[in-house]
Amino acid sequence: MKRVYNFSAGPAVLPEEVLKEAQEEIFDYADTGISVMEMSHRSKPFEKIITDAEKDLRELMSIPDDYKVLFAQGGATTQFAAVPMNLMSENKQAAYIETGNFSKKAFEEAKIFSDKVRIVASSKDRNYTYIPDCSDLPIDEKDDYVYICENNTIFGTTFKNIPNTKGKPLVSDQSSCFLSKPVNVSDYGVIYAGVQKNVGPAGMAIIIARGDLIKDAEELQFPTPTMLRWKTYSDSGSLYNTPNCWSIYICGKVFKWIKSIGGLEEMQKRNEEKAKILYDCLDSSKLFVNGVEKSSRSIMNVVFKTGDPELDAKFVAEAKDHGIISIKGHRIVGGMRASIYNAMPKEGVISLVRFMEKFEKENAR
Amino acid sequence: MKRVYNFSAGPAVLPEEVLKEAQEEIFDYADTGISVMEMSHRSKPFEKIITDAEKDLRELMSIPDDYKVLFAQGGATTQFAAVPMNLMSENKQAAYIETGNFSKKAFEEAKIFSDKVRIVASSKDRNYTYIPDCSDLPIDEKDDYVYICENNTIFGTTFKNIPNTKGKPLVSDQSSCFLSKPVNVSDYGVIYAGVQKNVGPAGMAIIIARGDLIKDAEELQFPTPTMLRWKTYSDSGSLYNTPNCWSIYICGKVFKWIKSIGGLEEMQKRNEEKAKILYDCLDSSKLFVNGVEKSSRSIMNVVFKTGDPELDAKFVAEAKDHGIISIKGHRIVGGMRASIYNAMPKEGVISLVRFMEKFEKENAR
Numbered sequence: 001m002k003r004v005y006n007f008s009a010g011p012a013v014l015p016e017e018v019l020k021e022a023q024e025e026i027f028d029y030a031d032t033g034i035s036v037m038e039m040s041h042r043s044k045p046f047e048k049i050i051t052d053a054e055k056d057l058r059e060l061m062s063i064p065d066d067y068k069v070l071f072a073q074g075g076a077t078t079q080f081a082a083v084p085m086n087l088m089s090e091n092k093q094a095a096y097i098e099t100g101n102f103s104k105k106a107f108e109e110a111k112i113f114s115d116k117v118r119i120v121a122s123s124k125d126r127n128y129t130y131i132p133d134c135s136d137l138p139i140d141e142k143d144d145y146v147y148i149c150e151n152n153t154i155f156g157t158t159f160k161n162i163p164n165t166k167g168k169p170l171v172s173d174q175s176s177c178f179l180s181k182p183v184n185v186s187d188y189g190v191i192y193a194g195v196q197k198n199v200g201p202a203g204m205a206i207i208i209a210r211g212d213l214i215k216d217a218e219e220l221q222f223p224t225p226t227m228l229r230w231k232t233y234s235d236s237g238s239l240y241n242t243p244n245c246w247s248i249y250i251c252g253k254v255f256k257w258i259k260s261i262g263g264l265e266e267m268q269k270r271n272e273e274k275a276k277i278l279y280d281c282l283d284s285s286k287l288f289v290n291g292v293e294k295s296s297r298s299i300m301n302v303v304f305k306t307g308d309p310e311l312d313a314k315f316v317a318e319a320k321d322h323g324i325i326s327i328k329g330h331r332i333v334g335g336m337r338a339s340i341y342n343a344m345p346k347e348g349v350i351s352l353v354r355f356m357e358k359f360e361k362e363n364a365r
Numbered sequence: 366m367k368r369v370y371n372f373s374a375g376p377a378v379l380p381e382e383v384l385k386e387a388q389e390e391i392f393d394y395a396d397t398g399i400s401v402m403e404m405s406h407r408s409k410p411f412e413k414i415i416t417d418a419e420k421d422l423r424e425l426m427s428i429p430d431d432y433k434v435l436f437a438q439g440g441a442t443t444q445f446a447a448v449p450m451n452l453m454s455e456n457k458q459a460a461y462i463e464t465g466n467f468s469k470k471a472f473e474e475a476k477i478f479s480d481k482v483r484i485v486a487s488s489k490d491r492n493y494t495y496i497p498d499c500s501d502l503p504i505d506e507k508d509d510y511v512y513i514c515e516n517n518t519i520f521g522t523t524f525k526n527i528p529n530t531k532g533k534p535l536v537s538d539q540s541s542c543f544l545s546k547p548v549n550v551s552d553y554g555v556i557y558a559g560v561q562k563n564v565g566p567a568g569m570a571i572i573i574a575r576g577d578l579i580k581d582a583e584e585l586q587f588p589t590p591t592m593l594r595w596k597t598y599s600d601s602g603s604l605y606n607t608p609n610c611w612s613i614y615i616c617g618k619v620f621k622w623i624k625s626i627g628g629l630e631e632m633q634k635r636n637e638e639k640a641k642i643l644y645d646c647l648d649s650s651k652l653f654v655n656g657v658e659k660s661s662r663s664i665m666n667v668v669f670k671t672g673d674p675e676l677d678a679k680f681v682a683e684a685k686d687h688g689i690i691s692i693k694g695h696r697i698v699g700g701m702r703a704s705i706y707n708a709m710p711k712e713g714v715i716s717l718v719r720f721m722e723k724f725e726k727e728n729a730r
Binding site: 075 | 373376378406566587590612615
């Protein structure tokens with residue numbers, strides 16, 4: 001068995017401890033004689049898996065009691081539609097902040113449902129290399145919510161402060177920064193995340209929503225599929241139908257792993273340390289450039305390039321020979337991207353930096 | 366490691382060969398140095414996984430070229446909404462055949478979108494213990510489609526012949542009989558199945574749809590989420606966003622396993638043999654009764670009861686001590702249910718029958 005350092009933006013690296021446990025249990029989970037993949041979602045062992053997962057997540061994030069935790073099938077893209085379908089219960093109007101590809105997609109999806117959604121701040125003018133000032137946004141009295149993508153996977157930026165929403169519920173897509181650091185849940189109306197970047201196997205989104213924002217079917221303004229209504233999940237403990245049991249099981253193990261290393265404070269410390277190693281390397285490099293405004297730099301996704309697409313391609317190819325994979329940047333921006341999520345060990349980042357230094361020496365211009 | 370005989374209706378038993386391979390590969394898939402759970406859905410290894418899965422499924426089912434194969438997140442319940450959203454592109458009108466809980470739910474979901482859906486045949490009068498005659502249904506010229514749930518997991522019935530739809534596209538939920546026997550795909554407009562009963566881990570539906578039934582966004586009559594539009598999947602090879610990679614990977618292994626044993630003809634032979642063993646036992650029993658009309662009996666889900674709820678509970682409890690689990694009937698009907706899907710070995714059914722005979726002797730009345 002060989003393992004490499006996997007810098008994929010998602011699906012992404014998982015803790016080896018978690019994979020090891022899953023491997024041991026794959027035929028016979030907790031003396032049940034069956035795999036979690038084969039287990040009725042109405043069985044006692046699975047009930048414990050999902051209950052523990054929610055409990056551990058609540059503990060990790062200090063989720064207030066008036067917030068619901070939902071495990072929904074589909075990824076963040078499905079929630080791009082669920083957000084307007086569930087939250088446009090008053091005026092079918094909402095304010096979006098455009099900081100990259102996924103906030104743009106979420107905005108376009110909302111437009112399927114209403115022509116009264118608008119972008120109230122954007123960093124498109126400088127190709128999404130910064131987070132716009134969100135201290136005094138043109139929020140309207142009729143806005144049902146304000147929407148952000150908190151960490152921008154493709155562009156390597158992140159909100160260091162959340163926007164001033166002037167009292168409106170803040171909806172945050174935290175797909176690529178979920179559980180990377182402590183957050184104050186009560187600052188948000190809704191936090192949601194596709195799990196495949198920082199938490200578990202693809203095919204699920206976790207939604208943390210303030211109870212009063214979860215509306216009954218009759219209150220919704222659009223014909224809404226049962227499985228896109230958040231109420232369906234909150235009423236049933238996410239067991240209205242068969243959920244993505246395997247993903248819930250692995251996510252639960254990841255929650256326990258984060259608890260075991262010391263919770264989100266420790267997680268943040270480790271993530272910031274890893275990011276600093278990489279950004280220090282970039283800041284002292286004469287070959288590689290991170291084009292992101294320093295105050296907006298993500299600690300999860302670090303983008304860089306040489307400015308020469310051929311040299312970038314050479315870097316990506318040679319990296320592979322050094323056990324460093326999925327380091328290629330997204331096709332929209334080119335260059336390289338190192339996604340250094342929770343489960344990426346410090347050794348992986350050090351290994352990458354060593355290779356960058358070696359590559360720079362060999363390719364000095 | 367112990368293994369038991371798992372008669373769960375879903376999630377359900379998987380082939381041990383498949384679990385074994387998954388276990389071996391969980392840290393390092395095909396010399397990539399990472400798990401499939403950690404693998405970019407845009408990577409070459411995953412591209413091969415999803416391409417092979419579709420290819421093997423097409424081969425197994427002899428799917429005609431003008432039918433698309435889609436791997437969609439969410440289960441059958443999500444498709445209950447996707448069906449009307451995608452197919453009511455003409456008259457917002459459809460005909461449903463009610464043969465149990467899930468066809469009823471699909472009908473109720475369609476009513477969210479149109480008041481012109483109606484039930485054209487039902488077996489509710491005798492508690493869904495048979496499949497109604499569907500040779501001359503009151504299909505209307507304006508019906509966009511005719512809908513069935515082909516195998517009724519809870520009630521243990523199945524369509525032996527598909528309805529005469531008078532030229533309208535037939536939509537069939539095959540969740541609990543998918544790949545259990547050969548079917549003539551071109552008899553259907555759309556076949557779909559939540560995978561967690563006969564194919565793989567929960568959290569995905571496979572949709573096989575005739576190309577002309579997959580409409581562009583502009584042709585749809587409702588504001589439809591991108592991830593519920595079948596066109597999104599058919600245009601992108603099910604890779605518009607991150608799919609349920611793990612489920613696709615395991616389903617792909619199950620397809621290969623079915624091929625390895627001889628394809629769907631052999632699968633049907635084995636399934637019918639297993640079902641016969643169980644029905645023969647029931648038909649000669651003086652204690653257990655299968656209340657289903659013989660011509661409608663499912664070869665996937667076999668329901669039975671003693672008529673005495675206390676004795677049923679005793680049976681379920683004692684079965685567990687004999688390595689037979691998840692044999693309890695659905696709460697709607699009570700009694701027992703043995704789901705004997707593709708991956709249930711004949712030995713499991715024999716083991717169950719031996720225990721039933723023993724129990725009958727010990728509890729003769």
